Amino acid sequence: MPATTRAGNEPARPVEVLGLGKRFGELTALDGVSLTLERGECLGLLGPNGAGKTTLIRCIVGRVVPDAGGVTILGEPAGSPAARMALGWIPQDLALYPRLSCRENLEAFGRYHGLRGAGLRTAVDRCLEWAALAERARDRVGGLSGGMKRRLNMAAGIIHSPRVILMDEPTVGVDPQSRNRIFEMIEALSAQGISVLYTTHYMEEAERLCDRIAIVDHGRVIALGTRDQLVHGAFGARSEVRVHLEDGDGPAAEWARGRGGRPEGGAVRFEVERAADIGELLEAAARAGHEVVDVSLHRPNLESVFLHLTGRELRE
Amino acid sequence: MILDVARTAATTLRRDRGALLLSFVLPVAFFTIFAVIFGGRGDTTPRIPVIVVDQDRSAASEGLVEGLRGESLEVRTRPGRGRPPPGADYTAEAAEAAVRAGEVPVAIVIPRGFGDRLARPGAAGTGAALQLLRDPGDPVGPQVVAGLLQKVAMTSLPDFMIERGSALLEEQVGGFTPEQRGRLEEGIRALRERRSQGSAGRGEGGAMLLSVATRDVVGTGKRHPMISFYAAAIGVMFLLFTASATGGSLLDEVESGTLDRVLGSRVTLGALLGGKLLFCTALAFLQLSVMFLWAWAVFGLDLLPHLGGFAVMGLSTSFAVGAFGMLIASVCRTRAQLGALSTLVILVMSSIGGSMFPRFLMPELMQKAGLLTLNAWAIDGFTKVFWRDAPVVALWPQVLVLLGAGAALLAVARRLAGRWERS
Numbered sequence: 042m043p044a045t046t047r048a049g050n051e052p053a054r055p056v057e058v059l060g061l062g063k064r065f066g067e068l069t070a071l072d073g074v075s076l077t078l079e080r081g082e083c084l085g086l087l088g089p090n091g092a093g094k095t096t097l098i099r100c101i102v103g104r105v106v107p108d109a110g111g112v113t114i115l116g117e118p119a120g121s122p123a124a125r126m127a128l129g130w131i132p133q134d135l136a137l138y139p140r141l142s143c144r145e146n147l148e149a150f151g152r153y154h155g156l157r158g159a160g161l162r163t164a165v166d167r168c169l170e171w172a173a174l175a176e177r178a179r180d181r182v183g184g185l186s187g188g189m190k191r192r193l194n195m196a197a198g199i200i201h202s203p204r205v206i207l208m209d210e211p212t213v214g215v216d217p218q219s220r221n222r223i224f225e226m227i228e229a230l231s232a233q234g235i236s237v238l239y240t241t242h243y244m245e246e247a248e249r250l251c252d253r254i255a256i257v258d259h260g261r262v263i264a265l266g267t268r269d270q271l272v273h274g275a276f277g278a279r280s281e282v283r284v285h286l287e288d289g290d291g292p293a294a295e296w297a298r299g300r301g302g303r304p305e306g307g308a309v310r311f312e313v314e315r316a317a318d319i320g321e322l323l324e325a326a327a328r329a330g331h332e333v334v335d336v337s338l339h340r341p342n343l344e345s346v347f348l349h350l351t352g353r354e355l356r357e
Numbered sequence: 358m359i360l361d362v363a364r365t366a367a368t369t370l371r372r373d374r375g376a377l378l379l380s381f382v383l384p385v386a387f388f389t390i391f392a393v394i395f396g397g398r399g400d401t402t403p404r405i406p407v408i409v410v411d412q413d414r415s416a417a418s419e420g421l422v423e424g425l426r427g428e429s430l431e432v433r434t435r436p437g438r439g440r441p442p443p444g445a446d447y448t449a450e451a452a453e454a455a456v457r458a459g460e461v462p463v464a465i466v467i468p469r470g471f472g473d474r475l476a477r478p479g480a481a482g483t484g485a486a487l488q489l490l491r492d493p494g495d496p497v498g499p500q501v502v503a504g505l506l507q508k509v510a511m512t513s514l515p516d517f518m519i520e521r522g523s524a525l526l527e528e529q530v531g532g533f534t535p536e537q538r539g540r541l542e543e544g545i546r547a548l549r550e551r552r553s554q555g556s557a558g559r560g561e562g563g564a565m566l567l568s569v570a571t572r573d574v575v576g577t578g579k580r581h582p583m584i585s586f587y588a589a590a591i592g593v594m595f596l597l598f599t600a601s602a603t604g605g606s607l608l609d610e611v612e613s614g615t616l617d618r619v620l621g622s623r624v625t626l627g628a629l630l631g632g633k634l635l636f637c638t639a640l641a642f643l644q645l646s647v648m649f650l651w652a653w654a655v656f657g658l659d660l661l662p663h664l665g666g667f668a669v670m671g672l673s674t675s676f677a678v679g680a681f682g683m684l685i686a687s688v689c690r691t692r693a694q695l696g697a698l699s700t701l702v703i704l705v706m707s708s709i710g711g712s713m714f715p716r717f718l719m720p721e722l723m724q725k726a727g728l729l730t731l732n733a734w735a736i737d738g739f740t741k742v743f744w745r746d747a748p749v750v751a752l753w754p755q756v757l758v759l760l761g762a763g764a765a766l767l768a769v770a771r772r773l774a775g776r777w778e779r780s
Contacts, residue, residue, distance in 0.1 A: 102621050106779050130621050134614030153622035
């Protein structure tokens, strides 16, 4: 029987974070973060390194005690035995025993979650299959490729069939082929109705995998919604035009600023409502004596949203 | 270029506290320990404890006992070390039992008729006048006592020795004239007076030695008396290294994030430490077993009759060193720190705890300091089992200390490891 909220019979949400605050000395890691993860949803936490994503995940797991606010997992307080059993945590580090084989690692973590006997064997086989490591089951972790280690790291996090899975940048340092394989693994979990909280600083991952995205910066959630909601909220119907000018770093930059553009690395970014605005822009440049080298039209994406909201690149 | 490489190496060393500790602190610490043990003996040399059983109660025997008291010996005539010691005097049997139990390395029994035989050697013969009951496990103490016994005989009992010599001479070459006898007796009287005034002819003496019968009361029939000592001494030292390496796996798991993941499961920190301790204890016991089996197979250690005592001491020692491993790992933050600190602590513990050289060689203060180490208690326990053939129940002091120390170390380790629980 699913857990319910205190208010009534409404099923408890997989994860509820309310007003979470955490400081490490002078550093504010989390500054009043609130968000919810719905059933069967994949919620992305998108933000640059140091934004507070990992601290938020560790608070949800119960490994970090917040200074303010609280977290519940399916109605249970974070860190409680029930919450720990409901959660699967895939940490950013390769948290494995390097001298054990793939199977032995999964067996160890399965036992730590209370699995025994046939249940354990079934779970290990399922996870090896899911991670496409069945043929490498007897190989020691130390001998696996980076991508295989990542997949095993993920498999160890779901060995106990959790209903909620937290993934902390599971594709760090992985080649594109292995990354695709990992995406497929996550999509398979989502297809089973498992709730996933996914942190990344790769926009493409968030756009591909996540139903909703929370943009995190300086320990705060600065925007939350679907990809389209975020883009529309930041840009409306506007698109981005990048114009490369002959003297883009010189007088042309001043001219661009005067027309609302943002000079950047020799090019200038403009936002336009309609396609016809592009022609007007180019004519104005010509009238001002600036030679246009190249023009491109970009539909805004999450990267643009982040830049729009913070004035910084996502990967700075 | 060469200087640049050297500069980089120097900067790296300066930033590596563990390497600095091993480079500068460890050698100085070791030098200090060895210097204190072997260089500064002087006044700090321990007074060798010796039990003296005076069955004769003659002037000669009492003079001998008093003479021994004046030497660098701790003469015990009654059980108990208090002053005045309570209870009755030691009997010969009690003295032998005390040597066997390791309370003292040697006992002297002055038998009845000692004084008479000393005065009239011809009458009773010079047979085994004195008995020296010794523990050959201590190769130093009994030798020193035997030497001092002869010295005291010469310096504290010159009157008896001359009397004995003159009687022997008279027997061999005929009687003295009245005048000679008078001068002889006057001389002997003068020596007695000087002895009673406490200034008995130091540095004087003759060539006549007391007859002493030396008997080993411990380890008789053992093929290699020091094998069990070194099996325990070396074994415990390496157990400590193993325990610290095993404890270090905790730090590996912290660094890799595995500990986080484990503590995110059903496993609590207490269970984690318990599991590590169980493994460490079992591994240490296995190591000890291998070492003692090797000693049995190759060096003839009488392991089989002592299996019970070995199991009790082995498990107690293994538990204590396991807890030590947990503690030293929880004190450190990185593997590098652990490597440096454990090397320093283990080598110091092993040197003052008797793993490198027997504690009876050390100054008294250092012998007492050695009791703060696990090595000393473990070695004492194993010595009781294999050397003194002590029954298992007699191991209670060592077992109690090792288990108690292990529990205390574990409690501190659990407290320090609390920082891994949550941040």
